[in-house]
Amino acid sequence: MLASFQNKNLHAILVSESWLKPCLPSSSFCLPGFHLIRNDRLGRPGGGVAIYLRSHIPFTVIEFSQQHNSPGAEYLFIEVLFFNTKLLLGVFYNPSLTIDYFMSFEDLLEKFTPLFSHTIIMGDFNTCLLKNDSRTSRFTSIVKAANLNILPLSATHAFPNCSPSLLDLILVSSTTHVEKFGQCVATAFSYHDLLFLSYKLRPPKAKRKILMRRNFSGIDFDSLAEDVSKIDWSGVLNASSIDEKLNYFNSLITQLYDKHAPIRPVRLKHLPAPWLTDEVKRLQKIRNIAKAKYRVDPNETNREKYRKARNRCNRLCRDEHRRYIFKSVIEEDDSARVWNFLKSLGVGKQQRDINSQNLNLNSLNQHFSSSVTFDNITKLNTISQISASPTPDTPFFQFSQFTNSDVKKNILAVSSNSVGSDCISRQMGVPERMDNPEAPNSTAIKRSNKNTQNILSGAKNMRY
Template sequence: VHQKSYRKKLETVQSSQPYIVELKYLYTNLASLVSKFQEFMLIINNLKPTIILISETWLKPIIPDSIINIPNYTIFRKDRTLSRGGGVCIYRKEKIEVEVLEHLDSSPIESLWLNIKWSELELNIACVYRPPNLASEDDVALLNLLIDASSSLKNLIIFGDFNYPELNWDCPSPTDGNTQSANFMNTYISTNLLQLIKKPTRFRAGNNPSLLDLILVNDPGLISTIEYEAPVGNSDHIVILAITQMNYRVSQTYTQQDKRNFPFGDYAKINTYFYNMPDIPDLDLENTWRYLLEKINNCVDQNVPIAQRRNSSKPWINASIRHDINIKRKLWKKYRSSNAHTDYQIYREYSNVVTTTIRNAKKQYEHNLVNSRSNKQFFKYIKNSLDSKVSSLLLRHPDTGELVSNPEEVANLFALEFSKSFNNEPEDNMPTLPENLRNPNTINTIHINEQKVMDTIDKIKSDSSSGPD
C-alpha cells in the first residue's frame, strides 16, 4: 500500500445547530511596515485576524510581496510612488473570495477597496490614508469618493487614518467655515455613514492624545465589537481590532482534516492490516464506501503519527521575546487606565527595548546561520524568506472586459491564450532540409553503467535542497 493513499483523512460532520461566523479586522497605521514587520507578525499570530488593513505602509513598488509575506494571507497593495511615506495595503486570509473595486480606485487618493465574500457574508471594505497636508483638490476628490461609495455599496466598512484631530466625534454636528475638517464633517453628516471610534488612536510624547483613525460604516450592525490594543513597535498609533459576527442556522456539511506525518507511518503494518482485512460485505455502493472509509481511518489512526504543528513565527522569536511582548501590552493597558504621563514614559521606554531586542535577535540568528556549516538550514531560510504567496492574480476577460480573480477561471484564460500560439501545421510530408543547413556533427555514443551511476550519486551533496526536477 503506497503512503500517498493516506494523504488526507476527511471526516464529514453534519450540523444543523446555530453557529457564529466571525470576521476579525485588524487595522493600524504603521509608518513603515518593513521596519516593524517582526513584532507585527507576533501580534498577528496572537490575535489571528481574518482581514488586516494598514495605512502608511511606506512601501515602494521595488519592495516585493515576499519581504512582507504573512503565511496563509495574500496581500493587496497601493503604494505611494512619487514621494516617501504613505501607502495602504490589505491582507486577507486564504479561501476568502476577493474582488478589487477598481471603479473606486481614484488615483490621487491613497485608498484600496475590496469586495469580500465568505460563507454567506458579502462585505465591501476599504483602507484609506489621508495625509495631513493633502491638497485641496485631492481633499474634494476624497469627499466625493466617500459619497459615491456610501451611496452605491451595501455592507460598507471603511478603515483609515484621516488626520482630523480637531473634529469632535462625541457629538458630530454641522460645522461652519470652509476648512478641510469642516467640509469633511459636513460631508459625513450628509451621508448614511456612522463613525464608530470614540477613543484616541494616536499617542505621541509631548502631544495630547488625538483621534485620527476612523471606522466608517453604513450599517451600525456590521461591527459588534471594537478592541484597542497597544501600538506596534515605536508606532504612535494604536492597533484596532474590530469584529463582525453573523448568526446562522443552516444544515451545513464541512470537512475536518487531520494532519498526519505520513513519511513516518509504519507501512509494514499497514500492508499487513489490509492483507488480513476480511472480504468486503455485499453492500450497496454508499455503504460499501462507508465500510472502506472506516477501515482506512482505523488503519491511519493506528499506524500514522499525528504531525506536529509548524510554528508560523519567525525562528528567532523565542519565549523570552513573547514574554516581553506581553509585558509591553500590560504596560500599555496600565497607561490607558491611568492616563499618567509617567506610565506612558515607562511604556514607551519598554517598547523601544522590545523593538531593539527583536531586531538584535534576528541579526544574531542570521549571523549564526551564515557561520554554521548547515547549508540545508541556510537555503531553507532563504527560500522561506523569498518564496511566498502574493496577491491573487487578476486578469481582464478579453470578451467581457470584467476582472477575473477565480483561480480556475484565471487558469482557463491562460490556457486559452496559450492555445492561440499554436499554428495549424500542414498535414502533408515534412519539407526536406537544405544541405547547407545540415549539421555534419554527430553525438558520440554515451556508455552508461552501474558504476558511473553510483559515482554520480556519491557526488551529490546530501545537505542541499532538491529542486522540482
C-alpha cells in the first residue's frame, strides 16, 4: 500500500482499517516526508484508523475514538493549519452494517464543523448510498444538517459474489474548492477503491533546514600558519589537571578556527538526490520548456509535447532512482552505509531526543543494580575468578610512550567529521583535501599538512 503513494504532490493520506497495534512501531510503516498519526484498535483484531500528513504541515489532534472491547465506529480528527486557514481533516471507519453510529457521528459534526472554515472527512461508513433505505436516509440528513456535501462516486466496494456497494465516501464543506476527485481500484491490497481529492487550499511551504557549518573552504592557509606559530602553549603545560589542560587546548584551537573558519549558517535548498543524473537533468530542462510553452499557448499540440516530455522524464527518473537503491542496498557491502541510506529514506527507528536533565542517575543505578540478582555461589565464583592471578597466556597491560607521529597517524585515521561536546571536528585538525593525496591543488594540501604539523608540534611536550 505504501508503494502506491510516492507522488510528491500528496499532502495527506487517510487510512481506514489500518490493522495497526500499539506493539507495532510507526517507523516500520513510515513514508519518507510524512508524519504518521494513529488511532489503533485495542482488544480485538483488525480496525484502526490513521493519517499520513506531510511532516512540514502543522497539525493538532482534536478528537479520536476511545474503545477497547466494545464494537463501534472508529475515527480520528485533526486540525490542520494552512497559513491563517484552519482545516478539519478526519478519517472515519464503521466496522459493520448493523452498528448504529449515527448519533455519535452527528454529535461530532455539530461539535467541530462550525469551528472550521473547511472540512474534509473521508472513510468507510458501511452505509451503502446506492440503497434507498432508512440508514441511507438518516445518514444523508445528518450530513446536510451539518452543511456538508457528499461528493458523487460510483460503487467503491466489490467483494466476490456480492453486488457492488457505495460504502466509502468523501464529505466536504465546500464544493467550490474541490478541484478534482474520484476513485481508482486497489486490487493489490484491498477490495475497496482508493478515493482521491484535490482541494484548492494553498499548503504551507516546507521550511528550509539551516545547518551551522565552519567555512573551511575560505581558509587563508598562510595567515593560518602564521597564527599557529604564535600560539602560546604555556597555559596548557602549566595547568594542574588533565581536564584543565584539555579545556585550555580546546579553547586555543576553537579561537584559532573562529578567526580563520568562522561558523556560518548554511541553508539546505534540496535534499540529496544522487540518482538525478545529467541525462535526467537534461530531460527536466526539456520538460520545463515544453510546460512553459503550453502555459503561454495552451493548444493541443503543445499539450501533447509537454505530456510526452513529462512522461519520458518521470520514467527515466524512476529508473535511475530504482537503480540507485539497488546499488546502495543490494550491492553495498558496508552495512553502515546501507543503514545510513535506509535512514535517509525514513526506514528504521526514529531518533528520539532524551533530556538528560530529567534523568535521575540514582534511579538508573538502582535499576541496574537490582534488576539482576545472583546467588551466593555465583558471587563467590565470580570474586575468586577476579582475584585469581592472571595465567601465563594472559598478556599484561602496560602504558607505553607515544611519539608525535603516533598522534598524527591516529588523527589522520579518523574518518568521521562529527563534532563532539568540545565543538572540535576532524576537519579542524585535518583541513579538507589533506587526506586525499590525489586531490587537485597540491599547494593547498602542502599548506594543510604544514598547518596540522605546526599544531601537533606546538603540543609536542605535552604527555597525557
